[in-house]
Amino acid sequence: MRYISTRDQTVRIHAAEAIAQGLSHDGGLFVPEALPGLSAGQIQSLCAMSYQQRAVYIMGAFLQDFTSAEMANFAERAYSVKGFDTPAIAPLEKLTDDTWFLELWHGPTSAFKDMALQMLPYLLTASLEKTGERRQACILVATSGDTGKAALEGFADVEQTKILVFYPKDGVSAVQEMQMVTQAGQNVGVLGVHGNFDDAQSGVKQIFSDRELARELSDRGYFLSSANSINWGRLLPQIVYYVSAYCDMVNARRIVIGDKVNFAVPTGNFGNILAGFYAKQMGLPVDKLICASNANNVLTEFIQTGTYNRNRPFHTTISPSMDILVSSNLERLLFALSNGDDKQVAGYMKELAETGQYTVTSKIKAALDQTFWADFCDDNQTKETLRDVFEAQNYLMDTHTAVAYDVLEKYRTTTGDTAPTVVVSTASPYKFADSVLDALGQRGNAEGLALIDRLAEVTGTVPPQPLVALKGKQPRFDEVVGKDGMLGAVGVFLE
Numbered sequence: 314m315r316y317i318s319t320r321d322q323t324v325r326i327h328a329a330e331a332i333a334q335g336l337s338h339d340g341g342l343f344v345p346e347a348l349p350g351l352s353a354g355q356i357q358s359l360c361a362m363s364y365q366q367r368a369v370y371i372m373g374a375f376l377q378d379f380t381s382a383e384m385a386n387f388a389e390r391a392y393s394v395k396g397f398d399t400p401a402i403a404p405l406e407k408l409t410d411d412t413w414f415l416e417l418w419h420g421p422t423s424a425f426k427d428m429a430l431q432m433l434p435y436l437l438t439a440s441l442e443k444t445g446e447r448r449q450a451c452i453l454v455a456t457s458g459d460t461g462k463a464a465l466e467g468f469a470d471v472e473q474t475k476i477l478v479f480y481p482k483d484g485v486s487a488v489q490e491m492q493m494v495t496q497a498g499q500n501v502g503v504l505g506v507h508g509n510f511d512d513a514q515s516g517v518k519q520i521f522s523d524r525e526l527a528r529e530l531s532d533r534g535y536f537l538s539s540a541n542s543i544n545w546g547r548l549l550p551q552i553v554y555y556v557s558a559y560c561d562m563v564n565a566r567r568i569v570i571g572d573k574v575n576f577a578v579p580t581g582n583f584g585n586i587l588a589g590f591y592a593k594q595m596g597l598p599v600d601k602l603i604c605a606s607n608a609n610n611v612l613t614e615f616i617q618t619g620t621y622n623r624n625r626p627f628h629t630t631i632s633p634s635m636d637i638l639v640s641s642n643l644e645r646l647l648f649a650l651s652n653g654d655d656k657q658v659a660g661y662m663k664e665l666a667e668t669g670q671y672t673v674t675s676k677i678k679a680a681l682d683q684t685f686w687a688d689f690c691d692d693n694q695t696k697e698t699l700r701d702v703f704e705a706q707n708y709l710m711d712t713h714t715a716v717a718y719d720v721l722e723k724y725r726t727t728t729g730d731t732a733p734t735v736v737v738s739t740a741s742p743y744k745f746a747d748s749v750l751d752a753l754g755q756r757g758n759a760e761g762l763a764l765i766d767r768l769a770e771v772t773g774t775v776p777p778q779p780l781v782a783l784k785g786k787q788p789r790f791d792e793v794v795g796k797d798g799m800l801g802a803v804g805v806f807l808e
C-alpha cells in the first residue's frame with residue numbers, strides 16, 4: 314500500500330517514507346491510497362484478542378513495509394502495563410445500557426494523546442532506518458497542552474531524535490504546565506510562547522516552511538519532523554481503539570457483530586474523530602460520528618452548513634485542548650469525501666490560507682451529513698453536565714469528555730436516535746483538576762498540585778500515579794518567548 318498527498322496524487326510513497334517525512338512537500342497530508350477492509354469475520358477474530366494484538370492486526374494492514382514481528386514488538390512496548398495503569402489499555406466503561414465511555418487516558422500522561430504518542434517513536438525510528446535517513450530528527454511540537462507532554466514522554470531519550478515543545482504560556486492548566494516543565498530526558502526542550510495555541514501552531518508551521526533553515530540544519534545533521542497529528546504515524550494508532558471499543562461492546566454482549574454504534578468525540582484538530590471515520594470506511598459498523606466542540610465552534614458550523622470560516626474570535630475555555638480554529642486533519646476528510654480530488658482539496662486550502670474560509674460542494678456536504686453530526690457547548694454547560702453526571706451517576710468526567718457528553722444529549726434530543734453510543738473520554742479529570750473542582754463547586758482555596766489531593770478528597774476517586782508524583786519534581790524549563798522568538802529558539806536548542 315502506498316501513501317499519497319491530499320494536494321497532489323502523483324506523490325506516491327511507502328508508509329515508512331510518509332512517517333519519516335510527516336508532511337508532503339506540496340503542503341498536503343499523507344493518506345493511504347486505499348483502506349484495508351474489515352469484515353465481520355475479522356471483527357470476530359479481533360474480539361478474542363488483547364489490545365496489543367488488535368493494534369498489530371489493524372496497524373499491520375496499513376504498514377506493509379513493517380514486519381509482523383516488528384509490529385508485535387512495538388505494540389508490546391508501547392502498550393505495556395509499565396506505561397498504562399490497566400491491562401485493558403483502553404477500557405470501555407458502561408454508564409447505562411446505551412451510553413459507554415471509552416477511557417483513553419490510562420497511559421503515562423493521562424490524556425488520549427498517549428495512545429498514539431507511545432507508539433509513534435517506534436514507528437518513526439524504524440521509518441528512519443528503513444528510509445536510510447542518517448540525520449537526527451528534530452521534532453517540533455506546538456501543543457495546546459496534552460500533545461506536548463505525551464510527545465515528550467514518548468520521545469525522551471529516544472535515539473536519533475531531539476524534541477522541542479512550544480506551549481501557549483497562559484493557555485494550559487497548572488497540572489499540564491508542571492507535567493511539561495518537569496520532563497526528564499537529555500534530548501528534550503520546553504518553551505512557553507506568549508499567545509494562544511494558534512500562535513504557537515502557526516509559528517511552528519512557519520519554521521517548517523523556512524527552506525533556508527532546513528538547509529542550514531541539514532548541514533548540521535538535522536532535519537525537522539513533526540509529532541502533531543498531521544503525521545500519519547499519529548493517526549493510525551488511533552484507528553485501533555475504535556475497533557477495540559466495538560469488540561469490547563460485543564464481548565460485553567451489548568451488541569452483536571453488525572449492529573451499529575455511534576461515537577461522540579470531543580474534537581479539536583480533528584485527528585481523533587478522523588480515525589473513527591477511517592474505521593467506519595474500513596467496515597466497522599459505525600452509524601454517526603458526533604463531533605463535539607466548545608465555544609470555538611468552527612467545526613460545528615462547518616458540519617452544519619458546509620462553510621469553514623476561521624475568521625472569528627478565539628476563546629480560551631476550560632477544555633483547552635479543543636481551543637483551535639484551524640483543524641488540520643479536516644484536509645484528510647475533504648480528500649476522502651471528494652473521492653480523492655486533490656485539485657479541489659488544494660483549492661480549499663488555498664482559499665483558507667488567503668481568505669480564512671471556504672465552502673464545500675453540495676456533494677461533499679451530503680457525504681458529510683451521512684456520517685457526521687455536530688454541536689457545541691459553552692463553559693457553563695460543560696460544568697453543569699460534568700456536575701450532573703457525577704452527582705446522578707457517580708461517574709467523573711474531565712471537561713473535554715463533558716463537552717462530548719453534553720453534545721450527545723443534544724444529539725439524542727434532536728434526532729431521537731437511541732443507538733448505543735460510545736463517548737470517547739480523552740483525559741483524566743485530574744489533568745484538569747482546577748476546572749473539574751470549579752464545576753463541582755468544590756475548589757476551596759486549593760491551587761497548583763494541591764488541586765489533585767483536593768479532587769481525590771471530594772470525589773473519592775484515585776488520581777493517576779504520575780500526576781501524584783509531580784509533587785516531588787523540580788521544574789527544568791522556565792523560558793518564554795514571543796512568536797517571533799520561536800525560530801531563534803530552535804537554533805539555540807540544537808547547539
Ligand SMILES: *Cc1c(COP(=O)(O)O)cnc(C)c1O
Nearest residue numbers: 459581582583584585634739740
Ligand atoms: C487533543 C485533545 C482533544 C482533541 O483531539 P483532536 O484529535 O485534536 O480532535 C480532546 N480532548 C483532549 C483531552 C485532548 O488532549
